[in-house]
Amino acid sequence: xxxxxxxxxxxxxxxxxxxxxxxxxxxxVQRLLDAQEQAxxxxxxxxxxxxxxxxxxxxxxxxxxVVLTVGASATGVLKTAGEAFxxxxxxxxxxxxxxxxxxxxxxxxxxxxxxxxADAILFDGYNYMLAFSVAKDDGTPFDVxxxxxxxxxxxxxWDRWSSDIGLNTSGGHGGSYFYDEDPEDxxxxxxxxxxxxxAVKTGGTVKMMFGxxxxxxxxxxxxxxxxxxxxEAGDLSTELPAGQTFAxxxxxxxxxxxVISPIGYYLRYTVDEEADFGQAQxxxxxEQQERELSRFDVxxxxxxxxxxxxxxxxxxxxxxxxxxxxxxxxxxxxGAVVPLEDIExxxxxGIEIPVQQS
Numbered sequence: 001x002x003x004x005x006x007x008x009x010x011x012x013x014x015x016x017x018x019x020x021x022x023x024x025x026x027x028x029v030q031r032l033l034d035a036q037e038q039a040x041x042x043x044x045x046x047x048x049x050x051x052x053x054x055x056x057x058x059x060x061x062x063x064x065x066v067v068l069t070v071g072a073s074a075t076g077v078l079k080t081a082g083e084a085f086x087x088x089x090x091x092x093x094x095x096x097x098x099x100x101x102x103x104x105x106x107x108x109x110x111x112x113x114x115x116x117x118a119d120a121i122l123f124d125g126y127n128y129m130l131a132f133s134v135a136k137d138d139g140t141p142f143d144v145x146x147x148x149x150x151x152x153x154x155x156x157x158w159d160r161w162s163s164d165i166g167l168n169t170s171g172g173h174g175g176s177y178f179y180d181e182d183p184e185d186x187x188x189x190x191x192x193x194x195x196x197x198x199a200v201k202t203g204g205t206v207k208m209m210f211g212x213x214x215x216x217x218x219x220x221x222x223x224x225x226x227x228x229x230x231x232e233a234g235d236l237s238t239e240l241p242a243g244q245t246f247a248x249x250x251x252x253x254x255x256x257x258x259v260i261s262p263i264g265y266y267l268r269y270t271v272d273e274e275a276d277f278g279q280a281q282x283x284x285x286x287e288q289q290e291r292e293l294s295r296f297d298v299x300x301x302x303x304x305x306x307x308x309x310x311x312x313x314x315x316x317x318x319x320x321x322x323x324x325x326x327x328x329x330x331x332x333x334x335g336a337v338v339p340l341e342d343i344e345x346x347x348x349x350g351i352e353i354p355v356q357q358s
Contacts, residue, residue, distance in 0.1 A: 078106045084120035084131040085337075087181035088191055094337050097262050098122065101234045105130075111223030113137050116190075116210060123202065123233035127195045127264035127333045128165065134178075134213070135187040142188055142220065144178075154178040154188065156220065160211030165231065169198040173316035173331075195264065195331035197318055206231045237261035238340060238355070246349040249295050255348060256327075260302075260355060262340060264333040265312065267348065271296055271326045275319055293319060296328050298349045305344045310334075312346075 081102025082095035089098070101122055108117035115135055122129045136142070144154050156178040166172050174194035181189050207228050213221040240258040247253075252272045259266040275296055278288040296319050302310040315332030343355040 078104050079119045080104055081120040081122065085122065085129070087179065087189055088129070088131065089337055094262075094339055097236070097337050097339050101236050101262060103232045103234070105229045107227045107229040109225045109227055110137065111225050112221055114213070114221045114223060114225075116225040116227065118208070118227050118229060121231075121233065122263045122337075123200075123231065124235060124237040124259075124261035124263055125199045125202075126237075126259060126266040126331055127261070128193065128200075128233075129263060129333050130192045132190040132192070133187045134190055136221075139186050141183075141186045144188070144215065144220065150177075152179050154180060155215045156188075156213060157215070158210045158212065159214050159219070160224075161209065163194075163206070163208045165206050165208075166194065166196045166198075166200045169196045169200060171318055172196040173318070193333040195266070195316065195333060197329050197331075200231075202231050202233055202235075204231050205229070235261075236340065240346065240353050240355065244348075244351050244353070246298075246351055248298060248349060253298070253349070255351075258346065258348070258353060260340070260343065260346060262334075262337050264331065265302070265315070265346065266329075266331040267300065267317075268327065268329050269298065269348075271328060272324075273326065274321045274324050275326045296326055298328075298330075300330070300346065300348045302338075302346055303344045303352075304338075304342055306342070 080099055081104060082093075082098045084104070085093065085098055085102065086095075101124070102120050103123075104120050105118040108115055110116075113136060115137060117133045117135075119131045119133055121131075134142075142156075144156055147153050147155050154177075157176075172194050174192065176190065176192040178188055178190050181187075205228060207226070209227075210225045212219050212223065237259050238261070240260065242255045242257055244255045245252060246255075248271060253269050255267070255269045257266065257268040275292045276288070277292055278286055297313075300312045302312055304310070312330075312332065315330050317328065317330040320327045320329075340355060345352045345354045347353070
């Protein structure tokens with residue numbers, strides 16, 4: 001089975017400040033249940049704070065009539081990666097590192113009088129972050145509200161979405177949000193993150209589709225936007241030594257793989273017992289499944305050379321039963337760009353693993 005759930009109090013509190021019609025609530029519930037129905041029988045997703053799990057969707061066929069422009073943003077000026085992510089990481093972000101690992105994209109498509117532009121991407125093989133601009137062609141601003149207590153996130157989402165990034169991997173989890181970087185201009189920004197269970201190679205062509213921009217009550221912009229661009233990035237990730245064994249809630253486990261980059265991390269470990277998730281009903285998590293997810297999770301922290309420690313427990317992942325054992329994957333995109341030379345180590349279940357650049 002493959003079920004996603006969200007135990008994020010911050011998101012719950014933010015959403016509690018909104019009021020939705022009965023019809024809108026029904027649409028939200030049905031959309032979540034529909035996504036959950038698509039999962040496989042032997043994998044359960046781990047919780048991911050501030051994120052949501054994307055269903056696996058087949059690649060979108062791009063009609064010949066769709067015009068895909070590569071090389072210019074909605075404003076006609078190709079943004080650097082540092083410029084595109086300035087509103088995400090803030091003015092103190094290390095733009096030198098961002099420009100080393102990030103790549104400008106500039107692919108755009110127009111539908112229904114609105115242009116969506118993929119401005120730039122950060123990618124390390126397992127995790128990506130994409131920055132988009134969304135603007136009306138007539139130059140008027142979007143009339144949308146922010147979600148209370150979310151640092152300016154807008155009450156917006158795509159009614160339809162698909163991507164073939166990571167299409168050949170076994171699974172992934174991610175999240176997205178809208179915000180308005182500059183209220184004085186007509187554009188709003190969209191950020192999407194994804195972490196995969198397997199490595200994704202660069203060099204291929206990415207195809208993404210977005211359909212109907214809406215909030216919880218109504219459609220803000222009708223249309224279908226198809227974007228196509230090359231998956232390119234500057235890889236500054238490093239693979240750390242693996243093979244360490246540790247005890248986990250009365251079980252034995254081994255670290256299989258640990259990769260870290262300035263934008264995120266990837267951890268895979270195998271436990272010598274098979275998880276027992278029982279039977280789910282109506283697409284809902286049972287208490288037994290939640291207990292198993294917690295039992296197979298491991299504490300992990302990132303330590304900087306300045307002595308600061310960052311809790312990595314907000315990352316998402318998966319738990320998969322395999323012939324008497326359980327393979328667990330945890331990965332996440334950081335909330336900031338962290339140069340590898342500033343990282344001292346990652347600690348997994350009490351085992352400190354030094355970060356040494358390759």
